Amino acid sequence: MTSDSDDASDAELLAAHVAGDPDAFAELVRRHQDRLWAVALRTLADREEAADALQDALVSAYRRAGSFRGDAAVTTWLHRIVVNACLDRVRRARARPTVPLPEREPASGRDEHASTEAALDVRAALARLPESQRAALVLVDMHGLSVAEAAAVLEVAEGTVKSRCARGRAALAALLQPDSPAAGPVSGSSAGSGNPATSSDVRPVPGGTPAPPSRVGSEGERA
């Protein structure tokens, strides 16, 4: 590791890559790969899908580096590319036939949230959310980004992020209720082919288990 590489900012590394530095992009990847991996794995909940998405995203970033305008932080730009790669996979997976996962009992109560079983239930429920809500929750509630940062990554208004998070949390709460009609085994791969919970802003998917209507207002999507 050299002091040059250590001292360079992300933007400087990206510019150096564009200018032809053969090592700059690898250093940028090294700096951020763990965070990007976490986003991919949390969004897709499938190791192989996450690995493919991360690779797709980094190839895209490598090739598109020249189009980076510096309007956002490089990390925001990288996160955006990774999230988009993940959501592309979710959409593609949804178009494929699904393979049911083995049935297992839903979590018996919220006091077991810390258990592995409950964590699996949470991830499975998360995989059933519409991709826009899933991405917002991954970034804000799991990844710790502020609403403003998540809005920059997702290229939507902050109000849209809040709304997506609110809808997603409400749908998750319904899915995790043991006595809820929405609870139960999840079909489809966790890479996103699971059927999304249906709420007022969600495209119904054949075979999907409907969640109760969200209690929040419209998403306020920016045109």
Add this chain to the structure above:
Amino acid sequence: MSNRDPFDDDVFDDHLDADALAEQREVRALLSSLPDPGPVPPDVVDRITRTLRTLQEQDAGRTPAAGASVVPITPRRPQHRPLWLAAAAAVMLAGGGAVVSQLASDTSATSTSASVAGSSASPERTSGDGARGVAPDTSGRVYASGTPYRRADLVRQAAALLAPSPPPAAERPGAAGLLMDSTALSACLRAVGAAAGSLLAADLGTYEGRPAVVLVVTGRSGREVVVADQDCRPGAATRLASAPMP
């Protein structure tokens, strides 16, 4: 709403009633309590590294050797070469041994031929006929060093472009499209208000962290350095800075 606190406004939708807000807090806490996935698994790092290495080699116009070892994602000191040398190597690879022309048509340059082994070519600038793909009509030294130019040090850094021992430059041909294309470079000069023949040196790097092209030109009142963003063309160029030079 009495059950909200200032933190809620940043995270939660403001149309929620008390029950809904409590539920939102509970689910958020649940999600944030899930364990971190940890670092990228080594096999995934290897995969990605291999892929990026292949891209890099494709960019450099080389085919990866069969069974080439994987280079781990670790920082190495950038290896710099003047852009003209990179261009020479590219033309030689494409042309199989033709004499290449320099990017910068400085009349004081020494004429020489380049060998196929671009990496071992002498650092003198080349000139001659028969260049393909590089036909600059804009004089001046042209680099793509990736130098991080700073406002406070701009004049000194720009002066280094004119020094007998120029700054290190990147080696990947094709990366510096703006500077590889004399028409684009001329357009860039026009965009920042400089004449095509006024160029003394150009360099691709960053300015205050932003990708930029640094141009040293001769103006009416003497030499000056002009910094523009790398999308430097008439109607789109953003002139980031300029300063007179001694």
